[in-house]
Amino acid sequence: MERTTIRDVAKKAGVSITTVSKALNDYTDVNPETRKHIQEIARQMNYVPNVAGRSMGGRVDKVIGLLINDLRPMDPSGAVYGILSGVCHACQDNNIEFILMTTDGHQQAQRSLKVLCLSKQLTGLICTGFRLHDPYLKQLDEIDIPCAFIDVRIDNPDVLDITMDNERAAYEAVSFLIKNGRKNIALVNGGPEADVAILRGSGYRWAMEEAGLPIQPNRVLDAGFQEDIAYQRVRHLLERDSSVDALFCASDLMALGACKAIEERGLTVGDQIAVVGFDDIPSARYLYGGLTTVRQDFYLMGYMAGKAIYEKIEGKTDVRVDNMMYELVVRNSARGKL
Missing domain, CATH: 3.40.50.2300 (Response regulator)
Structure with a gap:
């Protein structure tokens, strides 16, 4: 990257290097309007002091x-x-x-x-x-x-x-659920602004389509990778759709929120509704009898x-x-x- 020098700022402002130095260091003997003018030029030119050059x-x-x-x-x-x-x-x-x-x-x-x-x-x-x-x-x-x-x-x-390979990892997680008898699988994802959420959502769709299972829009939830939001989204999902038998969550934190919502409905995590997370966070092995998840390092x-x-x-x-x-x-x- 080509660095803007104090000499460049002085030339653009039409003042001396000394005046620029004083203005940028807020010396009181520089006219306030001149100081403001020099500071604005320095900002426009992306000028930063060369700290390494001083030592x-x-x-x-x-x-x-x-x-x-x-x-x-x-x-x-x-x-x-x-x-x-x-x-x-x-x-x-x-x-x-x-x-x-x-x-x-x-x-x-x-x-x-x-x-x-x-x-x-x-x-x-x-x-x-x-x-x-x-x-x-x-x-x-x-x-x-x-x-x-x-x-x-x-x-x-x-x-x-x-x-x-977030897409393939999600595909394998959802395929695991399908292989073990789960057919009505919902997705709890992190939102379209996160690249990993896009890829993990794609992996979910890949596995569902390969198995010939329908992807229902009301079973695709956006929880922003937040545990409390996942809890709310899953709670509402289970209130309106009692046929859901599995959840693939794009993070363990969201999976924990989902598990809480499942238990509050009087259902058993792992039996009536299976849950798979993503990350293998430190607490995953201890909660809900252990969370099935995709481990990454x-x-x-x-x-x-x-x-x-x-x-x-x-x-x-x-x-x-x-x-x-x-x-x-x-x-x-x-x-x-x-």
Whole structure:
């Protein structure tokens, strides 16, 4: 990425470099209107101070940044910690600096991805927790450092996709339910703004259509990957459709909400209604006699992302990351033969 210099800002503003420096550092001896004018030009030109140039003789260490979107107070799935620790350990193993950053929709609208990367002196970037409509996904052509996205397919050959085969994993989970006698299977999905939800929904449809089972729109629920919303959606579903005999949930958190709704109806999870989740979160093995789920390795995702970005920084041209492995773990909530 070509960096805008203080000299460029001074030339555009028609003032000296000293005046620009004072204006950007809010010195009181600069006319307020001039200060405002210079600050606006600097903003328009995506100018950020060259912090590395002020120290260590201008030497820049190689730095990989992990950017987490919409970080929440709690992480019951363990996904954030798993990815974070995986990236961190990959950086440690390859002796490269690592920093953690967070963002959200508002911050993305306020500061471009290019400015963020420049201000943090990044030489590599890993992104997780992003949705398809997030602004930064449209700004990837503006950065020229190695970049990877976890669980989002990016239509850019220079950006690495770190993910598993979500469609096939969902297909296998629903096929397992069908193989073990379930015919009236509902889907509790995460919403169209999440790429993994699109793929897991596609896997559900694939399995149902292959088995010749009808896909009823009222049995396709959007719960936004939230346990409480899944509870409400499933509760309403069971009130109007007593023939449902299985639920495929695109996350374990939603599966737990679904199980709660089932039990409140006086039904038994695993017998009258089978439930399959996705992720294998830490609590999945303990609740409702054990949750049948698709296990994925968040730590490995983070580690492979960090390793791949390090290799690209070092100039390796043929870096590729195969889809992560997954496993259907059968427990009490949906029993049967694989």
